[in-house]
Amino acid sequence: MKLGRKAVAVGIVGLLALTACGRADEGSADRQTGGATTTTVDDSPATGDITVWAMGEEGEKLPDFVKGFTEENPDAKVQVTTIPWADVMTKFQTAVAAGTVPDAIMIGTSFMPTMVSTGGLAPVPDGLVDSDDFVEGAAASTVADGVEYGVPWYVETRVMYYRSDLAEAAGVAAPTTWEELTAFAQAMKANGSAYGLQLPMGDAEDSTQVILPFYSQAGGSIFNEAGDAYDLDNQAMVDALDYYASFFTEGLSPLAGYGDTQNSAFVDGSDPAFISGPWMVNVLADMQGEDWVEQNVATVPVPAGTANNDSYIGGAHLGVFNEAKNADGAWKLVRWLAEPETQQEWYAATNDLPAVNSAWDDEALTANPRTQVLQEQLKNTIAPPTVPSWDELSATIETEAEKVANGQVTAEDAAKTIQAKADALGLGW
Structure with a gap:
């Protein structure tokens, strides 16, 4: 299910079977x-x-x-x-x-x-x-x-959706790495699209749903080794913020309007790729018909950073x-x-x-x-962490990432601000 701001977070590694094993056969205790x-x-x-x-x-x-x-x-x-x-x-x-x-x-x-x-x-x-x-x-x-x-x-x-017809015209295949995703977006723009990749920005668009995976893809962990404090001021966070911001600073993603124009921009080809959930197949089919989706829309796992290709x-x-x-x-x-x-x-x-x-x-x-x-x-x-302070902290991450994308602060300074907020909040228990 898709939800609005902070309605879902879930954060999956492996699919295992649920059985009746382990159920109690006796009464209540x-x-x-x-x-x-x-x-x-x-x-x-x-x-x-x-x-x-x-x-x-x-x-x-x-x-x-x-x-x-x-x-x-x-x-x-x-x-x-x-x-x-x-x-x-x-x-x-x-x-x-x-x-x-x-x-x-x-x-x-x-x-x-x-x-x-x-x-x-x-x-x-x-x-x-x-x-x-x-x-x-x-x-x-x-x-x-x-x-x-x-x-x-x-x-x-979340997986990557892209216009397969436009990608073929641009001469690019589905990207599997950060570098390939950047090159893919550049090629799509060079082929006539206004942009190459749609990304959410700011608190209203819940941009942690891509920033948190970027952080994990860069090798970052939300908590320290003991699991009792946030660990966000590190090279992985800097890399994630810089990579996220690069799509905006290079003109590959629009700085505004993501939530309002995502679907229409994808359909008209002006912004021919995005990362989203399984519901988008039906959304696009309702707009253009199932045949159009089958012929023009590809879905692939998200590209990998240096550590993995974790998605939200x-x-x-x-x-x-x-x-x-x-x-x-x-x-x-x-x-x-x-x-x-x-x-x-x-x-x-x-x-x-x-x-x-x-x-x-x-x-x-x-x-x-x-x-x-x-x-x-x-x-x-x-998955986003199940601690009470995460909702407030994620809003800080989104604000700081937006500042990096607009050239107002460096990724290093943003990571320090995020960690300072994390330290002030604690886990919230």
Whole structure:
């Protein structure tokens, strides 16, 4: 799913199978995890009313979809309330404070640390799922302060889209390295396009979704070796900021208007390449038709820096509230939604990519060249960190990167400013 500013962040390395292994066969038993009490969940049928908050298109399609769950659990009833993404955090915080929470909630991955810090989410019960069976980046983004607070539901990552017809006319192939991407953009511009590559800029366009991968591609790590502090004032950050800014300073990317003109500029060829998620295939098909997309649009993994070709990972998780009235039923619903067969059916209903490896064995995914590109990219991704201070710090990164792109500060000075902000914020726990 694509979301607006900080609505998803997810940050994937490897796709593994989710199975029933590790589930408790016995009844419930209390345990303490990270200061919160939770229980194991047995394999008996779910019962009672289960209330769920979900957002966007997923929230609209989930009510009909969960009929499969209630058919298997006839003594359970699922009520889904669709919440606008723009309202979810306000409603979440209000409900937690007032004690009026539903049982379960869909969680845009970048919301996880803020939701956890309110004390509203319950830890995932022992044995419900095996985190090693999920896409690594997705599973990692459910962990906050060492505790799992959600189960990955679906994933997305960003790949490179480009006008294959214009690339052929310009005499260039799909780029695989930073140097080749620059040369590719230059060739596209020289062939008549106004620009060569679309890149987001600033806080409003969430530019960390390309800057953070550039940083990782240059060999950077968000935290120090101990994992207890940010580590962002280093050569990798300087290289990432310089590389990002180079597309603007060399006139290969527009300095403004990315969010407003991305699709039309791609279609008319004036800006013939961008990095985005799987939803763009349908967006472009709605604009120009499926045949036009098939004939003129190529998708490939993002080019690699000196260290890797990590891309940004997004998607959503499922969590249960600490004060849920029917936590047992809610967790059983979450477990059902994470089963491979269910995820295959969910992909058929929504095109949301599965968070579990065995679901990717479905012919609908294996026979589609574009989903195979996404699966390949999912082996190399980076997720934004699940710490409360990241949202504020990422805004600083975006502001400083914009200054570098406009020639107002050097990348070295920007990296120092970013680190100073990071030190002042701490991790936020």
